[in-house]
Amino acid sequence: MSTSIDSGTARLIADEGAHLASNYSPLPVVIAQGEGAWVTDVEGKRYLDLLSAYSALNFGHGHPAIVTAAQEQLNRLTLTSRAYHNDRLGPFAAALAELCGKDLVLPMNTGAEAVETGIKVARAWGYRVKGIRPDAATVVVADGNFHGRTTTIVGFSDDPTARNDFGPFAPGFVHVPYGDASAIEAAIDENTAAVLIEPIQGEAGVVIPPEGYLRAVREICTRENVLFIADEIQSGLGRVGTTFACDREGVVPDVYLLGKALGGGILPLSAVVADRDVLGVIRPGEHGSTFGGNPLASAVGLRVVEMLASGEFQTRAAALGEHLEAKLADLVGHGVTAVRVAGLWAGVDIDPAVGTGREVAERLLARGVLVKDTHGQTIRIAPPLTIRATELDWAVEQLKHVLTA
Template sequence: MSGAAAPSRTAAELARADGHSAHNYHPLPVVLASARGAWARDIDGVEYLDLLAGYSALNFGHAHPRLVTVAQAQVGRLTLTSRAFQHALFADFCAAVTGLCGKDAVLPMNTGAEAVETAIKLSRKWGYDVKGVEPDRAEIITFDGNFHGRTIAIVGFSTDPDARGGFGPYPPGFRTVPYGDIDAVAAAVTANTVAVLLEPIQGEAGVLVPPDGFLAAVRALCDEHGILMVADEIQSGLGRTGETFACEHEGVVPDVYILGKALGGGIVPVSAVVADWPVMGVIGPGQHGSTFGGNPLACAVATEVVRMLETGEFQSRSRELGEHMHSLLATLPADVVTQVRGRGLWAGVELAPGGPSARTVCERLLARRVLAKDAHEGTIRLAPPLVVERDEIDWAVEQLADSLRPTG
């Protein structure tokens, strides 16, 4: 943990980037140059503890030696074939991912949004071919506060005005209901409903955990009506919450898993849709694909990610260190922090109205060498890499407590 240095190059680099990049982000004023484990170094040599972990893409930390070794070996061997040809790592990847999920088949893509779009297409095709819904009438139930990506279809059923506003018209076929309200889900089911698409914990909305029993109730409702339960575990999955999948906290197995972020180990974008053959089998040659989906480099890294998860080490670290982190967060002053939500090494710290905004607190944390991100205006999202140490969590929460009431 090196001491902070006075920035010299940061402002100039930020200005250069701002002059030539689209303004679709408003990043904190830091320019990172290298990182390892839970720490990142900026271009002026200042080191920061990373409590965002790439929105869970860096669950295993920056530059994990096992993942770097695998990636480096594969880069010099074979990186892309397209799916026009088979490659030597594809079968291992498929076996690893389906084994982790307890499913029959996987459809690999690249980004999380691509995987969500794939799951939407898969659900609709299943609805027509298997359930017998009339053509072009399929409906999918979604939830307010959702964040599944940025494509036109996905933002069309978003309730975030920043994500949705100004991009219409939007594709039909989605019914959005209040998150965590099983009665609202039941009321939205029609003969044309083919799936319920949900995040087991809503990350972008502020790490919202649904009421106890909600996931199990959705599972039962889907079984009752013969519709698919589709779980977007892109942020919540692969160890983040203390289990391999967040659905496991209620003993629930969805019909379709959507995976991404951590599946690529923070090295390459890798996403996947995973289901049993009665669902996956409705997709035939030419009906869906991706030039880079399932490429050899992605398969090498993702297969190693699965092997790392198979030991249970990272799930245990998230569970045990998460309990410690949440116990510390619970001691933050109640007049400034109204609620702390989350599971495992994932927390949403909700700030009281009238106090500092989440963005302001994140800027104060940056000055204290901690990287965190606001989730909308009132919540600070904390998601340290699963390789973080206990004393680093202690130090980070101390910095957060001081940032809530700055002195001087």
């Protein structure tokens, strides 16, 4: 495949750039169609999608069961707002609560909204249940985190690109090193309402904490009467070979933050899920969203939960993840310095002698494989859970070629 950009693609990219704010730096490809693990650009070239819209497309492009649910609902009812009840929200909430083993669901739209909602819930719980003095509640967060890009969230990020020039920031967050449970324990005091962590840090490059870390966090939070909030927006819903990344250590947090794949790659859908003694602190009028819990999103979300309830996708991700890990391990020392794999989610650190992560992503694009770089030298691999082993093998062969060419 040629590394040059076709004239039609170049024109569309230029037209987009003329009127679109530059908050992203996309790879030079214009996608027009998708099916399963493959997408086709405006020139008719096909690419294997190993990004899955940052895990929002866990079930691939246009999964028939999800598309059918959306189409059926589109013909019935799409939006009521929460001023009224709708007939899809209750079944969706019940199914998601059961999948999570919790009592209540608070539906929102985006992952960042779920995180913001989780913070509000933690603070309200801290004041109304734990008895923290007014306006003193704090939340412990981890270095290297990525929870979204709202002003509150970037305020406790240590990524200068996300943070610089967007202050002043909200107080109330205490930073600790990721993967160090003893640092969390030392940071907790009488004003701590919650510990907010990603069970696996995705944006940081699929950073997997040491074995036992999540169990230790759970034990500390229980002992100190602090909420354990797990941001499973990228890591959850089958991605790592289990329903949630916390399941890898047999841990159940107090609060799940969910999003991305919950919307089936069709539309934005997120949720905060917790038991009644936590999420029940929110009262009418204190939090909401016009589109949160809309019937279209609820119908899609219900279908996604039903698909996950079978366990098929989790099992598939676990088996294919082992296959992928074995293939990627062979690249270490040959243009790759390290790999980290959890289910069908991998961080691949590129040897600087080969190039940057962005350069490798562009070379893979030229060979029909879509990945995305992060933090300079890392590329992330997160294919749809519907991908075949032979397709993974072909993708790794393309990576091997660009590393050694």
